[in-house]
Amino acid sequence: MKTIDALLAEGVAGKRVFVRADLNVPLDGTTITDDGRIRAVLPTVKALADAGARVVVASHLGRPKGAPDPAYSLAPAASRLGELLGTAVAFATDTVGESATSTVAGLGDGDVAVIENLRFNAGETAKDPAERGAFADQLAALADAYVGDGFGAVHRAHASTVDLPARLPHYAGYLIATEVGVLKRLTEDVKRPYVVALGGAKVSDKLAVIDQLLGKADRLLIGGGMAYTFLKAKGYEIGTSLLQEDQVPVVAEYLRRAEESCVELVLPVDVLVADGFPDLKTKAPAHPTAVAADAIPADQQGLDIGPESRKLYASKLADAATVFWNGPMGVFEHPDYAEGTKAVAQALIDSPGFTVVGGGDSAAAVRILGFDEQAFGHISTGGGASLEYLEGKTLPGLAALED
Ligand SMILES: Nc1ncnc2c1ncn2[C@@H]1O[C@H](COP(=O)(O)OP(=O)(O)O)[C@@H](O)[C@H]1O
Ligand SMILES: O=C(OP(=O)(O)O)[C@H](O)COP(=O)(O)O
DSSP states (O other): OOBHHHHHHHOOTTOEEEEEOOOOOOEETTEESOOHHHHHTHHHHHHHHHTTOEEEEEOOOSOOOSSOOGGGOSHHHHHHHHHHHTSOEEEESSSSSHHHHHHHHTOOTTOEEEEOOGGGSTTTTOSSHHHHHHHHHHHHTTOSEEEEOOGGGTTSOOIIIIITGGGSOEEEOHHHHHHHHHHHHHHSSOOSSEEEEEOSSOHHHHHTHHHHHTTTOSEEEEOGGGHHHHHHHTTOOOTTSOOOGGGHHHHHHHHHHHHHTTOEEEOOSEEEEESSOOOTTTOOOOOOEEEETTOOOTTOEEEEEOHHHHHHHHHHHTTOSEEEEESOSSOTTSGGGOHHHHHHHHHHHHOSSEEEEESHHHHHHHHHTTOOGGGSSEEESOSHHHHHHHHTOOOHHHHTTOO
16 A cells, blocks of 8 residues: 555645545534544645645535535535644535536645535445446546545445545555554454443444454443344333344344353443433433333433443443443433443543544544543544454455555
8 A cells, every 4th residue: 555655755746636534523513513533634634735735635524415415514624624724725615516626726736625525426425336436537537646544434435435546546644544553453463351342323334343343352332322222132122212123133143142252242231311312402401310221111212321331331441451442322412411421431541451442423522521632542533444444344445545
């Protein structure tokens, strides 16, 4: 894999360099609540701009449905990138249309532009390779070289992560190099006990990784929205909690295999419930109650792990030599449901082992909840991406950067 240093050595002055970043930041309206993913790509963007490249930064944000949707605009991320760089950053209001073409044509050496959300074009995520390829052809017309630095999206086989680098000289950026370097420590000669904590809301995406993790980790702690499919598989009532119904038999099999292979699969013993999802805008008090995990009322929704589970999870992390954590334990964006995530973050800090936190929301959670980033071994910008890396899968966005 050639890195950005090779591109810089070849000389980039006057060249248009396409940087596929992951600027999928959490937003409250148009306010960015955590800019970690933007800061993470700065070394790459700065190095290219300082060397006189005309830098075209691109990313997805959220999951719009293949058409423009103002709620998912990258405009706030573009302005924040400009603030962090201390220079004006141009913003194209489309991906490959008139605005993108003229914005890129208007760049001088050392200038930076951001184009609009790649997922506003259906070609970005299309299953049909021809449709993806057609979009990639249009993106390729905007650049002379490609730098892959969106680590959080390298597990996606999308036009900008796979088809575009096939059309341009391609290089790995600094963030990808760092992320892969650190995650290698968790795959080669991992120190034990190795504990993996999983939570969050992308349940369908992330349940599959448990299949592999059962053969790799010594202990699996399950929280967040992920936990309720497990509780359901145990035969418990889970009320209106997040459920991946079609995966219940698969999860039941995970429970059986864990027992057989002596992997500790730890589920919440109690949870915080309420009669609905909290208002994240007003943060109005949600008045949750703590109930035993096997006593969730039918009309209630589980939104965080409970106080007994906090203690249990902390104790299961206390002797870990290696920890990987992806996915908040609850709806941490609301103060009434942040305690589970706080307890796990604190347990990682207190753990003597090498600790890695991965995922857009998990990384944002530890910073928003006031933890010191330096207290963790590594904070990865990718949740699904790092999990799939740990599974030993070939990540399409990394494979596409190979020579
Ligand atoms: N019990 C729950 N029910 C619904 N959503 C939850 C629950 N627990 C956590 N979440 C949500 O999960 C989201 C993060 O999930 P995910 O995207 O999978 O994590 P990451 O970005 O770290 O990989 C947060 O926005 C949080 O509010
Ligand atoms: O936020 C992301 O992943 P993560 O929540 O697993 O960290 C990435 O930006 C990928 O987004 P996607 O899961 O919509 O493809």
